[in-house]
Amino acid sequence: MADEALFEFLHMEVVSYLFKTADEEKCIPILENMGYRVGHSLAERFTKDSSRFKDELDIMKFICKDFWTSVYKKQVDNLRTNHQVRQQ
Structure with missing residues (x-):
């Protein structure tokens, strides 16, 4: 809790x-x-000990x-995708 308050104050x-x-x-x-x-930097720190992502879905x-x-202390509210398949 104290760390969050310090970060918020620094940000302000x-x-x-x-x-x-x-x-x-x-x-x-x-x-x-x-x-x-x-x-x-946060993404690098969080993933430094994990294996590489296989595809965009894993990302x-x-x-x-x-x-x-971890960053916002809540889940993503709404994630929408277009479900389109790329043709190559």
Whole structure:
């Protein structure tokens, strides 16, 4: 619980600092880049001891069950697929 509060406070301060020091056009790409790097690092950390994913379905299962619940403390609300088969 304390770790979550610290992370949330750090997140609020980083966002606040960025918006105070630069205009919104520059802040959004910086925040998006930070989010990508953090998400990528977390995914690497969570999968470092597991075998490679066999296909896209295994990747989606990992994201929806393991990754999402670890990050957001809840299950994915709704996942929709188009069920289309790619023709090669």
